[in-house]
Amino acid sequence: MLSIKNLTVNVNDKQILKGINLEIKPGEIHAIMGPNGSGKSTLSHVLSGKGGYTVTGGSATYQGKDLLEMAPEIRAREGVFLAFQYPVEIPGVSNIYLLKAALNSIRKHHGQPEVDAMDFLTLVKEKVRLLEMDEKFLYRAVNEGFSGGEKKRNEILQMAILEPKLCIMDETDSGLDIDALKIVSEGVNSLRSPERSFVMVTHYQRLLDYIKPDFVHVLANGQIVKSGGAELALELEDKGYSWLEEEAA
Amino acid sequence: MNAPGSLAAYTPSMAISRYAAEYQTIAPALPGQNLPWLQALRAEALAQFSAQGFPSPREEEWRYTNVSGIKKKLFLPSLDLAGSDVDAEWLKSYKLEDAWILVLVNGHFSAEFSVLDGLPEAVTVMGMADALAKQPGTVEKYLGKAADQAEHSFIAFNTAWFTDGLFVHVPAKLVLDKPIQLLHIVTGSDAMATTRNIIIADDMAEAKLIETYVGKDSAYLTAAVTEVFVGLNADVTLYKLQSESEKAYHFGGSYIKQARDARFTHHNFAFGGLLARSDIHVDLDHASECELNGLYLGVKRQHIDNHTRINHLKPYAVSRELYKGVLDDRARGVFQGRVIVAEDAQKTDSQMNNRNLLLSDDAEADTKPQLEIYADDVKCAHGVTVGQLDEKSIFYLQSRCVDEETARNMLTFAFANEMVDKVKIKGLHDRVLEQVLVRFPQQGVNKEWL
Numbered sequence: 159m160l161s162i163k164n165l166t167v168n169v170n171d172k173q174i175l176k177g178i179n180l181e182i183k184p185g186e187i188h189a190i191m192g193p194n195g196s197g198k199s200t201l202s203h204v205l206s207g208k209g210g211y212t213v214t215g216g217s218a219t220y221q222g223k224d225l226l227e228m229a230p231e232i233r234a235r236e237g238v239f240l241a242f243q244y245p246v247e248i249p250g251v252s253n254i255y256l257l258k259a260a261l262n263s264i265r266k267h268h269g270q271p272e273v274d275a276m277d278f279l280t281l282v283k284e285k286v287r288l289l290e291m292d293e294k295f296l297y298r299a300v301n302e303g304f305s306g307g308e309k310k311r312n313e314i315l316q317m318a319i320l321e322p323k324l325c326i327m328d329e330t331d332s333g334l335d336i337d338a339l340k341i342v343s344e345g346v347n348s349l350r351s352p353e354r355s356f357v358m359v360t361h362y363q364r365l366l367d368y369i370k371p372d373f374v375h376v377l378a379n380g381q382i383v384k385s386g387g388a389e390l391a392l393e394l395e396d397k398g399y400s401w402l403e404e405e406a407a
Numbered sequence: 408m409n410a411p412g413s414l415a416a417y418t419p420s421m422a423i424s425r426y427a428a429e430y431q432t433i434a435p436a437l438p439g440q441n442l443p444w445l446q447a448l449r450a451e452a453l454a455q456f457s458a459q460g461f462p463s464p465r466e467e468e469w470r471y472t473n474v475s476g477i478k479k480k481l482f483l484p485s486l487d488l489a490g491s492d493v494d495a496e497w498l499k500s501y502k503l504e505d506a507w508i509l510v511l512v513n514g515h516f517s518a519e520f521s522v523l524d525g526l527p528e529a530v531t532v533m534g535m536a537d538a539l540a541k542q543p544g545t546v547e548k549y550l551g552k553a554a555d556q557a558e559h560s561f562i563a564f565n566t567a568w569f570t571d572g573l574f575v576h577v578p579a580k581l582v583l584d585k586p587i588q589l590l591h592i593v594t595g596s597d598a599m600a601t602t603r604n605i606i607i608a609d610d611m612a613e614a615k616l617i618e619t620y621v622g623k624d625s626a627y628l629t630a631a632v633t634e635v636f637v638g639l640n641a642d643v644t645l646y647k648l649q650s651e652s653e654k655a656y657h658f659g660g661s662y663i664k665q666a667r668d669a670r671f672t673h674h675n676f677a678f679g680g681l682l683a684r685s686d687i688h689v690d691l692d693h694a695s696e697c698e699l700n701g702l703y704l705g706v707k708r709q710h711i712d713n714h715t716r717i718n719h720l721k722p723y724a725v726s727r728e729l730y731k732g733v734l735d736d737r738a739r740g741v742f743q744g745r746v747i748v749a750e751d752a753q754k755t756d757s758q759m760n761n762r763n764l765l766l767s768d769d770a771e772a773d774t775k776p777q778l779e780i781y782a783d784d785v786k787c788a789h790g791v792t793v794g795q796l797d798e799k800s801i802f803y804l805q806s807r808c809v810d811e812e813t814a815r816n817m818l819t820f821a822f823a824n825e826m827v828d829k830v831k832i833k834g835l836h837d838r839v840l841e842q843v844l845v846r847f848p849q850q851g852v853n854k855e856w857l
């Protein structure tokens with residue numbers, strides 16, 4: 159699905175990612191943990207094509223194609239989805255309008271006709287129920303005036319409707335209370351399939367109780383300093399990151 | 408009459424004397440010849456215009472707007488409807504359904520195109536020339552009472568030259584259930600349409616009116632003045648849709664007097680014209696409320712100037728103002744908003760906002776909010792922004808499969824649409840929306856999905 163090789167990235171001439179290697183196979187769930195400022199969001203952004211980052215070396219191959227060559231919207235249409243750590247408010251563009259625009263762009267990209275209006279509404283309403291959201295959210299401007307938790311839930315709603323192949327979730331669990339966390343996790347679990355992969359950036363092991371990862375990686379100072387199974391997360395919760403950073407240094 | 412080419416060497420002062428000379432030929436054809444008060448008013452206005460000429464950028468309230476383009480030309484009014492070339496199909500596209508419509512062609516009331524049947528008997532809607540013939544006493548009571556021709560010479564120019572206009576009188580307590588549309592069209596090259604409108608809503612009356620300014624694709628001058636009188640606890644909403652030809656010059660002033668507890672809402676859509684200037688001046692009495700909304704869209708070399716003034720004269724009045732501008736290419740938008748709170752106007756509650764979106768490096772926005780507060784117990788806020796589209800928002804939309812150009816169009820549309828959404832008359836809303844979408848045509852926004 160995704161193969162990252164020795165990826166190095168600069169922001170404003172400062173090296174932030176210092177040689178990332180990561181192999182993600184279809185159906186796998188990878189958790190990425192690490193201290194603040196270690197480069198987790200940078201990695202998520204570079205994979206989804208945000209501007210302002212300079213790739214200075216290495217590669218990212220997605221489904222056999224050079225991911226870093228593609229425009230952000232092409233990556234999205236090809237199935238890469240980023241659930242933002244800080245979702246952006248878009249005044250004046252309704253949630254449902256954006257969903258329709260997004261879904262139809264994907265369909266067009268794959269040579270399919272526009273979604274039927276009734277089918278679309280049925281699909282959207284089903285997912286709204288899944289995430290226990292109020293239908294009114296559909297007609298509000300994207301994220302405008304949403305609480306932190308509502309914004310995160312809205313990201314997962316979009317993900318559920320667009321059915322991406324590679325789901326990158328940047329701290330989706332931060333700021334969620336336990337009830338919201340359960341709902342969001344159920345939403346994510348309902349999307350699990352042998353063809354779909356997840357990269358979950360998180361600070362909290364608790365998320366991994368609800369969504370069980372196949373691998374846990376520790377990103378520190380721009381490098382993956384340790385990888386392991388789900389049990390690594392428990393160890394990290396216990397011991398923090400300093401022992402790993404020391405090890406890496 | 409005059410070949411435009413022969414005017415190339417014109418100097419401004421020559422232009423003014425030329426207008427004054429032309430006036431002598433045209434004056435006998437202007438309405439109200441038999442009304443000494445009007446003749447006196449016109450003479451005074453002509454004298455003022457002859458002395459001052461058109462407003463100059465040296466005047467503080469015209470400092471961003473240079474009307475020398477108008478001075479270089481000589482626009483002449485039509486004396487009647489003869490020779491006006493109206494394409495009925497084209498006209499139809501601007502007419503609202505479910506409205507009473509008064510059509511002015513080249514500055515003259517056209518009974519042929521107007522739709523005035525079914526008006527409640529107590530309501531008067533007629534051309535200004537007719538009103539001067541049939542109700543001169545009422546017109547005298549109101550004409551020039553909200554618009555002060557000493558203010559600047561466009562108002563004086565209008566007073567001297569106006570050929571016709573709209574006259575509306577809604578009696579006390581009457582609530583009009585359909586809007587009244589003033590459809591103002593200009594069909595000739597180098598033509599001038601100078602119209603004077605009076606709208607009176609007596610105590611407790613309610614009315615909605617729409618001014619629509621359109622013209623054939625040519626250089627012409629519209630100089631319109633609208634005076635609005637909102638009675639005690641009355642409620643008037645006035646929409647202005649300015650879609651003049653892209654070669655046209657437009658001056659349109661709306662001067663509003665609100666009585667105690669009166670409510671007035673203005674929606675100003677300034678889309679057309681090579682150079683367009685609007686004045687919206689409101690006088691607020693005790694506990695009256697006004698809301699001024701504006702949207703200006705400039706492309707190519709358009710220059711669009713909006714000048715608002717809200718006079719809080721008495722206590723407890725509320726004013727809300729939001730003007731938004733989208734400027735592309737080499738277009739220039741001007742917003743000058745003054746709020747004046749008189750010493751007596753305690754407990755004034757006023758908010759003024761102007762936001763500008765620049766889509767090109769060559770576009771320009773000049774914004775000048777001014778608060779002049781002479782009372783001490785008031786709540787007044789104002790804010791202005793001039794900026795570009797937000798890169799974070801563009802990336803967010805791209806990450807949701809939308810290509811960059813569409814994302815830019817969606818965000819631009821969303822910015823503008825906030826003002827379109829305030830239009831509560833369906834037929835008008837759809838027309839305004841259509842015109843906004845025409846400005847962002849690059850398959851940006853899918854109307855069916857809205």
Ligand SMILES: Nc1ncnc2c1ncn2[C@@H]1O[C@H](COP(=O)(O)OP(=O)(O)OP(=O)(O)O)[C@@H](O)[C@H]1O
Pocket residue numbers: 169170174192193194195196197198199200201210243
């Ligand atoms: N635009 C930028 N300009 C300068 N430095 C930046 C920029 N964006 C990120 N950085 C720096 O890059 C480093 C990595 O930031 P990043 O946001 O990827 O960290 P993170 O691991 O996601 O942190 P957190 O856990 O706090 O979300 C930080 O030191 C940050 O300050």
Ligand SMILES: [Mg+2]
Pocket residue numbers: 198199200243328329
């Ligand atoms: Mg982060």
